[in-house]
Amino acid sequence: MAERMSDPRKRNRDLSQTFETLARQNANDSEFRSGYRVAGIAARFHRLFSRSADGNHFDSFDYQRHEYSACIRSMISRYHLSMQRITRDQLTPVFDRRVPAVARVKSGELFWVETEDSRGGRTRVPEHTTPEYLLAMRKRGYYGNPVTGPIFVEGAEAGDTLAVRILEQKCDTLGYMGYWPFLFHLEDFFDKPATTLCEIRDGKVVFSTDIEIPVRPVIGTIGVAPAMEAVLSGGMGRHCGNVDVQEICAGSIVYLSVFVDGALLCLGDCHAIQSDGEIGSVEMRSEIQLSCELIKGRSPNMSWPRIETEETLVTVAVATPLEEAMRQSLREMIFWIEERTGMSKHEAYMLIGCVGDARPGQAQVSNYSMRCIFPKKYLRQRKTS
Known part of the structure; x- marks a missing residue:
């Protein structure tokens, strides 16, 4: 057996600071809040010990042999158990300032949210996927796209901005695909609604025996309470809502305008994968780890939700017809690039083009959502007068 070579990254590493000490530190610490897919304690955990030669994978051999390993495993488990979890039985069908909050979180606090599927769990067994059952369900009426919440963010006030960091999203093991013939006016193709259950396993959607599709989980509906009106969770607006944007996923920050005290965040309608335009999707239950960071005040030019991924800026707007939503998302992106770089509107527009x-x-269905996407690698700072 080849001799294990020493890792120079181990030198001068102070292991006297136990993992229990790290776990007690304030969760608002920037290292806890800066991770995208590896959150909180896990980020520091990886810094204590060596990784493999490629620098990407933790060296489990070192971990198992290290004298602190039992303590570390115990503390990771205790830390995750101590996180607040908002369960999927706490649902609402509406974004509304009058709906009592089901939970309170602090700015920067990590927490988990469980979501229900877009039909409230009504079609999770084969006998509930027949055309007859679907038509009867629609005739009886039901609230689609139920969301978990509202979640009260302490310190949030009207006029502030809420930065929602999505750190991790877990897929359920069961999803469903389906359609109603009236969507996209396909009545000449289909005379009955359809729903097909599908398995989600090993990071893939089992579409059929010979087709498996890698998951790309997204949060279809997320938003805050509007200032005055009550909006069904299947609707959209400046508060965000059912925008079905693929960039609202793990690793992204969603910037939302706050209209009422506490913001009253809600989310749900998660998909294992979906197409642009939501031609279709794999609807599912999900579990999401996130944090809400409060930014006091708001840009006077921010009218619509904004999203930042590792590589792109994304602006989302809602309108009818679809081209009006596109125009509004473009205007929002021009404003955002101008704010971040000092570029003129002229230069920003040309660059977006x-x-x-x-x-x-x-x-x-209307209203429609459109997004403008800009790669951050082309941002350049300009001097402002």
């Missing part, structure tokens, strides 16, 4: 994209979010 070269490297940006416009893509639909939810285009099934």
Whole structure:
């Protein structure tokens, strides 16, 4: 057996600070809040010990042999158990300032949210997927796209901005695909609604015996309470809502305008994968780890939700017809680039025209959502007078 070579990254590493000490430190610490897919304690955990030669994978051999290993495993488990978990039985069908909050979180606090599927769990067994059952369900009436919440964010006030960091999203093991013939006006193709249950396993959607699709989980509906009106969770607006944007996923920050005290965040309608325009999707239950960071005040030019991924800026707007939503998302992106870089509107518009994209979010029924996408690698700082 080849001799294990020493890792130079181990030198001068102070292991006297036990993992229990790290776990007691304030969860608002920037290291806890800066991770995208590895959150909180896990980020520090990886810094204590060596990784493999490629620098990407933890060296489990070192971990198992280290004298602190039992303590570390115990503390990771205790830390995750101590996180607040908001369960999927705490649902609402509406974004509304009058709905009592089901939970309270502090700015920067990590917490878990469980979500129900877009039909409230009504079609999770084969006998509930027949055309007859679906038509009867629709005739009786039900609230689609139920969301978990509202979640009260301490310190949030009207006029502030809420930065929602999505750290991790877990897929359920069961999803469903389906359609109603009236969507996209396909009545000449289909005379009955359809729903097909599908397995989600090993990071893939089992579409059929010979087709497996890697998951790309997204949060279809997320938003805060509007200032005055009550909006069904299947609707959209400046508060966000059922925008069905693929970039609302793990690793992203969603910036939402706050209209009422506490913001009253809600989320749900998660998909294992979906197409642009939501031609279709694999609906599912999900579990999401996130944090809400409060930014006091708001840009006077921020009218619509904004999203930041590792590589892109994304603006989302809602309107009818679809081209009006596109125009609004473009205006929002021009404002955002101007704010971040000092570029003129002229330069920002020209640059978006070269490297940006416009893509639909939810285009099934009006109102529609459109997004403007800009790669951050082309941002350049300009001097402002």
